Amino acid sequence: MTDTALSPTLHPERRKDMARRVRFECDMRGVPLHLEVRRGLYVRRLKPVVDGVLALGALIVLSPVMIAVAIAIKLHDGGPVLFIQSRTGYLGRRFRLYKFRTMVTDAEALKAKLRAHNIHGDDSPDFKLTDDPRVTRVGRLLRKTSLDELPNLWNVVRGDMALVGPRPTSFDATTYRMGHLPRLAVKPGLTGLWQVSGRANIDFDERAELDVRYIRSLSAKQDLGLIVKTISAVKRGDGAH
Secondary structure, three states: OOOOOOOOOOOHHHHHOHHHHHHHHHHHHOOOOHHHOOOOHHHHHHHHHHHHHHHHHHHHHOHHHHHHHHHHHHHHHOOOOEEEEEEEOHHHOEEEEEEEOOEOOOHHHHHHHHHHHOOOOOOOOOOOOOOOOOEOHHHHHHHHHOHHHOOHHHHHHHOOOEEEOOOOEOOOHHHOOHHHHHHHOOOOEEEOOOOOOOOOOOOHHHHHHHHHHHHHOOOHHHHHHHHHHHHHHHHHOOOOO
8 A cells, every 4th residue: 555645535445544543554554553452551441530630730830821821822812812723633533622712813814824834845735834924913922931731731631642651733634644653643743753853853654653652662761751852842942832
């Protein structure tokens, strides 16, 4: 089978059962599906509980900061405080991700006009601009300090995400190439190996490789180390988006 992009037109059966496709690719590439491996006590039992408790505690402790951020966004342009977007999670399942809005209210509508300036190329599913003109003044500060990601903690409490794991993509798994699918073998995270790698501008192929490397060596020690590195990166203002 060729490593071409998935298409709902060419491969309708893959769109219908993406979980099966992820399991197959993980099996072929030796990537463990930790949530379905009985011996994976940390990932199956401990990690969800620890993540949920820590995320809920963080939401409570940081609630004054989140209220202040919400007020700043509202006063800036009167638009919605939250940006809610469908993202791709475990086994390709879609869920609603919550972030503080950092862009103008019509940012999605402007995306098509700006696609030619995508640093990853106009045919890449990943979309990133240098000095994105859609980002507001308040948004730039929120992104630099990673405060825009705080509502993600609610996704962790809900069980959609983990504290550490591959970042969820806005594009559907049906646009993934075969080699990308194993990154869906665990729940997506607030932070991960890519965020602390110092390689913010790498393309999606390289991101997927880093994600698979994380999954293959997944452990409590690795997660703790990545959380510590993330805190240091946030303090330096090196948050990757």
